[in-house]
Amino acid sequence: MICAAVLGCERESAVCGNFRVTNPVIENDKDGSRFEQIPGDTILRAALRSGVGMSYECNSGGCGGCKFELLSGEVESLWPDAPGLGERDKKRGRRLACQCRAIGDVSIKAATAPEYIPPILPRRNKAVLTETAAITHDIRSFRFQSDSPAEFLAGQFAMLDLPGVHAARAYSMANLPNSAGIWEFHIRRVPHGKATSLLFDSLPLGLEIGIDGPYGMGYLRPESPRDLVCVAGGSGLAPMISIARGASAAGLFESQRLFFFYGAREPRDVCGDTMLTALPGFSDRIVYCPVVSSPDAAHWTGATGYVHEEVAKNLPNELSSYEFYFAGPAAMTQALQELLMVEHKVPFDQIHFDRFF
Template structure:
């Protein structure tokens, strides 16, 4: 078998260079090399990784990706997360940011267990070939056996030496990836795991109390952040709030791991919010009736005047994270660098 070709990429005006193996994307190759290109979803939907190709040739994995507007296309912009270099390239990108201590690695992982959480959400446990090195709150890309479907899912555990990666996944109607996970993948099946990625990871150096806001499958990332905070040496001096949003009460789940974290932190307050009232007879989580409304509204109502005194982490659908950012940063004056989130589209 021939060795895949490597192409060299120069970031125009910076002197920064990195190599990209044939078949890898420009974004992921940069992150593997420690070059912090801007990104969020890693799947072509958000547009955060827009760049201009100055010289060279690339292949677009997803030419119709929604992350590019008609204006972007007219200006020749592309998405680094969907671009596979076919030659040496020169690119013009925005400012280069930070890269976590964990650079993404591609490896094989095997499904070890599936644990149902709600009527349409389960935790999938994989054991990887090499390691499970990631920061609390990050996500990984999973490639499924047919080789054509990949999706981003947040880890719901902490980095560990047992090579264990856990993912909370919500079934999506007619979703290709979730239909494979819930209906076709059997224990022992292999997937390709590429990670870690993501910006909504715990910053332990910030000596502030934290608020975690989760919507849908974003629950996994926020559980990881809470567990990470509870594992810090000064956990007994930290307070955390965890807000979990869903459409109905039956959509909301509070994992047992949260109760473990509560014993190590000074305080952990769990709040739930449901946006639809459907007369469901499901028992409220922890026996406490949920807030009726959207989860960002629950954050504002609950924290009140103290709202700017926290560092925030959030994961969930774009509508949720955008509404939260408006409520906190635009309307309440929270400094933008006190809010970290990953949007899953």
Template sequence: MEVSIQPLSRTLDFRPGENLLEVLRNNQIPISYSCMSGRCGTCRCHVRSGNVMTSGVAESNAPAVDGQTILACQTTLVDNCVIEIPEIDEIVAHPAKILKTTVIGIEDLTHDIKRIRLSLPKSFEFSPGQYATLQFTPQHVRPYSMAVTANAEEVEFHIRLVQDGRVTSYVEKELAVGQSVRLSGPLGTAYLRKKYAGPIVCIAGGTGLAPILSILRGMVEADMRNPVHIYFGVRSEQDIYGLHWLEELREALPALTAHVVVASGQAGGVHRTGVVTDAVNADWKSMSGWRAYLAGAPAMVEAATILLRQKGVEPDHIYADAFYASGV
């Protein structure tokens, strides 16, 4: 049996029943991966023709159809097929880790957002924009995006407190400096593409600013000079945070422009008012050739994705990992 890998134009032999990711790795085909268990999403690719079988939490031994997005680690090859691997020049492979971290800082960023800093027992490699799962107790587990870049000392998360939220209520009332937190990851595909040199738009809602800060900090470390526009949408003035970080990043990234958009703000005030996607729509007639990083509530990410595609941004160049509110 044969599997054709696009856009590499390579054909690989396989035996029916083999795992796609293993076939790719055994043949030195570049592909991003991390957890190997279908959770991180980094080995995402597309079936262009042929027959494969997928498995995982959402699917169980289900056939994939042409054009379907699949995870290579959860895909079994059963017949001749064509598989497309996107962005072969932007591969990340950070082996998944489970670390016992320690809370070293809890700080109020706004009336309902806390900055949580965790010390690391050893290095935790990830790409800017990725996220991890934090287990505060066996009953309190939730994914959060890193707000910093990878280093050997600590990681940082911004957590918005949700009324009656199971996990965030624990963070608000019981989490304390010195406690242990189990960290697992990295996860996610909305990581910084460092080889791209064109214009970038980042759209963040609320604590979606955290992964965008990580991406911008990653750009500084990589000495990227791209024109960047960040649109930071919040509900009200009291929800704004992180402006001093954005100012520091603007000094390091001269081509960075930050737009703060307040949904219930006063017209004529310091910041723009209205819906964050409306601000993007008003500023740009065409965004063909741009790359986009989106972070925030699923409804915002979906609306921004639709808008950006209308503006000419290629679907494969819109990067987002939307978090759902279940169990917050």
């Protein structure tokens, strides 16, 4: 048996608990919690699968949100050079829970908080590829069918286990949860990327893959009465489209509006409008605002510049009056965080995102 245990936390805002693994039994109370790391799981995935709210963002080694300190026992590092771990972290003995597996019982010191407790516990699914379609020159939709229901919240992501790719890849769902077991992803080709080369060039229809999820904190909060703002860049389109579809299905556009910003590099990268026009209320309750950073003057007459700048210029009311969702490149999400939290003092609980790497 491979097990992981978590002890304490290192930030004042987090909820601390003592976690000690003995058997595949989960126990959570004010004195501690127990969870098992099943084969193939990292410490982070094992914690989340057991309902433990360990802090994280990308689940892929890029953000550093799941750092921990090893107190006892031994762990295996899957990606020692993951960018989410700086030299200072390494000198202090910190590791990434999303890139480590426990070898036997271990005790670690990690941050936990109630907001990270998964609203839907992630689970592993087997699914077959049933359909692909081009969205832009380098973004495609991939639709998979599983035998069990596709359970997730609008805006979340899953980890895809692809044949011949040694580590799972994180991709966001573009559709809505459904009992039919349909999982739809919008994936951007990464130059020389092993996973996207497989998906775009050689993954045949009918091939079975693994889908593990859901994960992510940038999901739709339908209880908010505020107008929505979605900001997407690149394949960050997928979770924002899912949120728009989720808001429509929840009837939010009967009383609220959605401002949907899409940041593209060139005019040929602009997308998302055809998916939004299919929703009731487009052009009335749904406003689409594409922004191009490197425009072709002969073919583009829309907004130019960086998408976060257009957000600041185009919203009709104070930014603190909106509910914000965004997904895209790390530079875009960083610029939006600074714009919203630092410049405009938007409350943190009105800002929802998952960083892409």
